[in-house]
Amino acid sequence: MPLQSLRGALRLLLIGFVFTAGIWVQASGTLDELLFYLPDVQFLAIEHLWLTAVSGGLAILVAIPLGIILSRPSMARAAESAMQVLNVGTTIPTLAVLALSMSFLGIGTVPAVFGLFVATLLPITRNTYAGLKGVSAALREAAAGIGMSPLQRLIKVELPNALYVIFAGMRTALTINVGTVPLAFLIGAGGLGELIFTGIDLYDPVMMLAGAIPTALLAIMVDALIATTAFVAVPRGVNPSRA
Amino acid sequence: MIRLDNLTKVFDTPKGAVVAADHINMEVPSGEICILLGPSGCGKTTTLKMINRIIRPTSGKVFINGEDTTGLNTQELRRSIGYVIQQIGLFPNMTIEENIAVVPKLLGWDKARYKARVRELMHMIALEPDAFLKRYPSELSGGQQQRIGVARALAADPPVMLMDEPFGAIDPINRAVIQDEFLKMQQDLRKTIMFVSHDIDEAIKMGDRIAIFRAGKLEQYSSPDDLLADPKDEFIESFLGEDRALKRLNLVKVHDLVSQEVGTVTPDDDLGMALSRMDDFGYHSAIVMVNERHQPVGVIRRSLARTTKGYCRDHFEPLPTVTHLDDDLRKVASLMFAHDMTWLPCVDEGGRLCGHITQRDITHHLGARYRVQQADAITEV
Numbered sequence: 001m002p003l004q005s006l007r008g009a010l011r012l013l014l015i016g017f018v019f020t021a022g023i024w025v026q027a028s029g030t031l032d033e034l035l036f037y038l039p040d041v042q043f044l045a046i047e048h049l050w051l052t053a054v055s056g057g058l059a060i061l062v063a064i065p066l067g068i069i070l071s072r073p074s075m076a077r078a079a080e081s082a083m084q085v086l087n088v089g090t091t092i093p094t095l096a097v098l099a100l101s102m103s104f105l106g107i108g109t110v111p112a113v114f115g116l117f118v119a120t121l122l123p124i125t126r127n128t129y130a131g132l133k134g135v136s137a138a139l140r141e142a143a144a145g146i147g148m149s150p151l152q153r154l155i156k157v158e159l160p161n162a163l164y165v166i167f168a169g170m171r172t173a174l175t176i177n178v179g180t181v182p183l184a185f186l187i188g189a190g191g192l193g194e195l196i197f198t199g200i201d202l203y204d205p206v207m208m209l210a211g212a213i214p215t216a217l218l219a220i221m222v223d224a225l226i227a228t229t230a231f232v233a234v235p236r237g238v239n240p241s242r243a
Numbered sequence: 244m245i246r247l248d249n250l251t252k253v254f255d256t257p258k259g260a261v262v263a264a265d266h267i268n269m270e271v272p273s274g275e276i277c278i279l280l281g282p283s284g285c286g287k288t289t290t291l292k293m294i295n296r297i298i299r300p301t302s303g304k305v306f307i308n309g310e311d312t313t314g315l316n317t318q319e320l321r322r323s324i325g326y327v328i329q330q331i332g333l334f335p336n337m338t339i340e341e342n343i344a345v346v347p348k349l350l351g352w353d354k355a356r357y358k359a360r361v362r363e364l365m366h367m368i369a370l371e372p373d374a375f376l377k378r379y380p381s382e383l384s385g386g387q388q389q390r391i392g393v394a395r396a397l398a399a400d401p402p403v404m405l406m407d408e409p410f411g412a413i414d415p416i417n418r419a420v421i422q423d424e425f426l427k428m429q430q431d432l433r434k435t436i437m438f439v440s441h442d443i444d445e446a447i448k449m450g451d452r453i454a455i456f457r458a459g460k461l462e463q464y465s466s467p468d469d470l471l472a473d474p475k476d477e478f479i480e481s482f483l484g485e486d487r488a489l490k491r492l493n494l495v496k497v498h499d500l501v502s503q504e505v506g507t508v509t510p511d512d513d514l515g516m517a518l519s520r521m522d523d524f525g526y527h528s529a530i531v532m533v534n535e536r537h538q539p540v541g542v543i544r545r546s547l548a549r550t551t552k553g554y555c556r557d558h559f560e561p562l563p564t565v566t567h568l569d570d571d572l573r574k575v576a577s578l579m580f581a582h583d584m585t586w587l588p589c590v591d592e593g594g595r596l597c598g599h600i601t602q603r604d605i606t607h608h609l610g611a612r613y614r615v616q617q618a619d620a621i622t623e624v
Binding site for chain 1: 321331332336
């Protein structure tokens with residue numbers, strides 16, 4: 001009971017805060033200034049999403065098969081080393097990855113997509129691998145014992161049971177991807193980073209916000225989109241959010 | 244029929260080669276349940292899993308219905324063998340219906356055929372199809388899940404089934420119920436079954452034959468009664484337990500040793516008649532009184548008949564309990580102990596008296612095999 005009243009109070013506080021912020025934004029004229037950037041935001045948001053779609057899409061296309069291959073029993077020995085390499089890979093900051101890819105591929109969209117691709121690859125591979133490895137030995141034995149071929153086992157039993165974990169990986173990876181795209185501006189790839197970094201350079205907070213707020217909204221949107229897809233796509237029997 | 248011919252498995256471990264199954268030779272006749280029994284690590288599960296190649300044999304052959312399975316495609320072989328495991332292994336991503344229909348679908352049955360088959364199986368395992376088919380395994384109790392596991396193994400009507408401690412993870416009360424249900428199904432289905440267990444009581448209850456394993460070797464392979472009456476060596480004796488003679492009580496039914504001839508009195512007989520009947524039949528303590536439909540209604544005590552005059556209907560005592568022809572001796576012995584009686588009347592399905600069974604009959608029956616052995620031993624000397 002006290003917890004519920006606390007949550008109620010917090011919710012009221014939040015609504016009050018948003019309302020006050022809205023009044024301030026309107027009264028100070030910031031809203032009009034932000035709306036001034038609307039055409040730029042529209043154009044850059046599409047560019048932003050396009051970068052995410054291409055780099056994230058490629059990452060999914062590579063990461064899931066890679067995770068599947070690594071999870072095969074015949075790969076067991078190689079898989080651990082491969083996962084180590086990928087883990088070390090994540091510790092490299094995305095900015096460094098972008099800088100590295102720029103020094104090989106030059107300036108523009110291609111190195112940016114490549115850098116984002118590398119940064120997105122790992123969480124998806126890791127979750128695919130972990131999800132498939134997490135399918136219980138009993139299930140795999142049952143699937144084998146009733147006469148499924150290795151491919152049938154993968155498609156009918158292992159993947160459906162790992163799907164929730166795989167989707168969780170995609171959700172994390174793509175949300176981070178959207179949040180990382182602004183850095184791509186630094187190597188000349190466009191996106192909402194253009195407003196953010198230019199705003200910082202010009203010491204123009206409104207311009208920066210005009211980039212930052214839509215970036216945050218896009219990240220939330222992408223997250224919600226994948227969560228919804230997972231809700232629908234993962235079979236009810238193995239979907240904790242539909243249990 | 245399942246026949247194992249010199250089936251051997253050697254595991255290469257860092258500590259050297261371990262022989263998990265050492266030249267196993269055995270045959271399970273069609274329609275029988277063979278229990279593979281032994282302590283953990285004895286090779287019983289390895290032997291079972293070599294039949295459907297979950298574990299690849301190092302050497303040796305498996306014959307099913309006379310056919311050497313060595314040349315068969317692994318997937319096709321497995322689809323022709325029902326497989327039930329302890330962890331049940333229902334696919335949580337599939338509904339109950341999809342789970343049961345997995346093998347028929349793999350075999351390419353059309354939809355109408357496998358749907359009808361699923362319903363048939365649900366009736367067989369006594370679960371209401373409409374209530375369960377669209378649900379997921381996680382929504383079922385453990386006992387219900389393993390019933391579905393058995394149904395899934397039976398779906399394509401395989402002649403042979405392998406069961407790896409199928410009821411091991413189910414609580415004792417439900418386990419007994421499922422075992423009984425399964426035995427009842429087996430009476431109609433007559434599958435050839437290999438069944439791994441580490442529970443001697445389960446083995447005696449379920450098995451037509453029991454194979455005892457120890458350290459990768461098949462030590463003894465015989466019917467439960469032979470096994471309990473005549474264990475081959477001390478290891479098997481100790482594995483069966485000191486009360487192994489009592490365990491044989493489970494295996495013998497009342498109708499195997501009920502006395503056909505039974506003396507009775509009717510309510511209209513007088514007590515003198517009762518006393519002379521007791522003398523005629525050699526009853527020391529009492530005689531049963533039956534009604535006009537030959538149903539036992541009471542007993543006349545010898546002590547009472549000797550000292551009192553009158554009609555039986557005025558002097559009988561109620562009958563504490565009766566046994567049925569299909570009861571096993573364990574139940575009979577338990578009833579005797581509970582009611583402090585040395586004999587019990589036995590009734591048929593109609594409740595009519597058809598004989599009686601005494602403690603002496605039971606001990607005589609169980610002891611018969613040992614006396615034969617002792618006699619043999621003496622003549623050998």
